Amino acid sequence: MTVGDNVIKIQNLSKSFGKNAVLKGVNLTLKRGENLGVLGKSGTGKSVLIKCIVKLIAPDSGSIEALGMNVLQASAQELTLLRGKIGFLFQSAALYDSMTVKENLEFPLVRLNRKLKRDEIDFKVVEALKNVGLEKSLYKMPSELSGGMKKRIGLARTLILEPEIVLYDEPTTGLDPVTSGEISELMVEVQEKFNTSAIVITHDMHCASVTTNRIVMLNEGVVFKEGVYEDLEKSDDKWIRSFFKHS
Amino acid sequence: MLKKNITTKSVEVILKQKSKFSIFFHEAMQGIGDFWFFTMRFFVQLFNFPFERKEFFRQAFQIGNRSLVLVMTTGFIMGVVLTIQSRPTLEDFGAESWLPNMVAVSIIREIGPVITAIICAGKIGSGIGAELGSMRVTEQIDAMEVSGANPYKFLVVTRVLATTIMLPVLVFFADFVGLFGSFLGVNIEGDVSLVLFLSRAMGAVAFTDIIPATIKSVVFGFVIGIIGCYKGYNASRGTESVGKASNEAVVAASLMVFVVDVIVVQITDLFIS
Helix, strand or coil: CCCEEEEEEEEEEEEEEEEEEEEEEEEEEEECCEEEEEECCCCHHHHHHHHHHCCCCCCCEEEECCCEEHHHCHHHHHHHHHHHEEEEEECCCCCCCCCCCHHHHHHHHHHHHCCCCCHHHHHHHHHHHCCCCHHHHHCCCCCHHHHHHHHHHHHHHEEEEEECEEEECCCCCCCHHHHHHHHHHHHHHHHHHCCCEEEECCCCCCHHHCCCCCCEEEECCCCEEEEHHHHHHHHHHHHHHHHHHHC | CCHHHHHHHHHHHHHHHHHHHHHHHHHHHHHHHHHHHHHHHHHHHHHHHHCHHHHHHHHHHHHHHHHHHHHHHHHHHHHHHHHHHHHHHHHHCCCCCHHHHHHHHHHHHHHHHHHHHHHHHHHHHHHHHHHHHHHHHCCCCHHHHHCCCCCCHHHHHHHHHHHHHHHHHHHHHHHHHHHHHHHHHHHHHCCCCCCHHHHHHHCCHHHHHHHHHHHHHHHHHHHHHHHHHHHHCCCCCCHHHHHHHHHHHHHHHHHHHHHHHHHHHHHHHHCCC
16 A cells, blocks of 8 residues: 555644634644544544534634645535545444435435446445445345444445545444454455545544554644554553553 | 612613523524525525435325325314304304305315414424434434535425425315315204205305415425424434424424414415405
C-alpha cells in the first residue's frame, strides 16, 4: 500500500452547539491510501468532525478540502457528486428499516447513477454483498440481521458506490470481540482491495491497531497528539496512556 | 428604602417576564419560518424529476389501506347516530321526511371530511411523525443524504402527496358508509326503502356541496401530511424525540384541520355561492 497526496485537508475547524464548543480549531490531513484513526473521549467531537467533512453538520469556521473541493463552499450539485465519492459507515449502520438488503444497496446506486441497467444493478449488489460475505442475505429485512451483519451490509452499501474515501463512525461499537475483529479485518481488506483512504473514529484499541496507519488523538476540541499506534502506545503522557491501559 | 426595593424587584420581575416572552416569541416566529420553508420546499421538490413513483404508490397504498376500516367504521357510526339524534327535532317540526336530506348534506359537506381528517390526523399524522422521527434518530435520513440521494424528495414529497390524494378517497368511503348507516338509522323507527332514501338524500346534495367538500379534503390531506413530515423530519436526536414528534404531529394536525375548515369554507363559499 502506498500513501500519497492529501485527499482531505482540514484547517482550524470549529463547531459549537450553543455554549458548548466541541471543536476548537482542528487541523488534520488524510493522505491517499491511508487509514487515519481518530481517538478521544466521548463528547470530544469525533463524530462531529467526520459529519462536517460531508457537510451533514455545518461548522462555524475553518476550511475543509476533500478530493480537491472546498466542501463548505460547494454547491448542492457539487456536494452530491462529492458525497458519491465519500462513503460513510454510521455507528448504527443506519440501514433503511422498510427496505430489504437488496433495496438498501440499490438505493444510492440507482439515484446517483440513473443510466445503469437492471442487470448491472443486480450484479453490483451481489458483488458488494460478496465483498462482505453476505450474499445470501439479499432479501432479508434489517430487523432479521444481527448487529455485525448490519455493519457489514452498511459497509457494502457504502462500497457499492466505489468511494475514494470511507468515513467509519465507531464501526465496532456494540459488537462482541469476535465480530468486531472480523469487521476490523474487513476494513483492512477494503483498504487493500479498493485502495481507499479512510478516517476511522473508534474507541476500540484493537480496531485502531489493526486498521489504522496513523492516529490522531482529540482532546478538548483540538488535536492533542498524532502518531502511529506503536509510538502512542509507548507515550509517557498520562492521558494518552490511559487509553491504552484501559484497552 | 422598602419602597425602592419593591420597585427594583418589580422591575426585575417584569424584565424576566419580558425576556421569557421575547424568547417564546422568537422561537415561535422561528418555528413558523422553518415550517414555511419546509412547505415551500415541497412545491419545489414536487417538480424535481424524476419522481419517486414506487415510494409514492407504496405510501398511498399504506395510507389508504391502514385507515380504510377505521374511517368506514367511524363513518357508519356517525351516520347512524346523526340520524337517531336528529329525528326527534325534525319530528317536532313535522319534517321527519327531510331526515335523509339533512343527514346527506351534513355528512357530505362537513361531517365526512372533518371526521375522516381527524381520524387520519391521529392515525396517519402520528405514523408519519414517528416513522420519520425514528429515521432521524437512527441516522437513516443522514445516511440517505450522504449517499447523494435526496431524502426530502424520497420521504416527504411522496408522503405528503399520498395523504393529499388519499384523504379525499377515504372521505368518499366514509360518506358512502355514513349514508348507509343513516339508512339503517332511519329504518330503526320507520320503513323507508333504500331507493327512496337514496333519491331523497341525493336529491338534496348539489354539485356546490361536493366541490367545497372535496377541496377541503384535499387541503386536510396536505396539512396532515406536511405537519407529520415536518415534525418527524426535524425531530431532535434521542429516542424521546420520536414520541414527541408523533404527539406534536397529532395535536398540530388536528388543530389545523379545524382552522383550515373555517378558512376553506369561507373561501369556497365566496366563489361557489
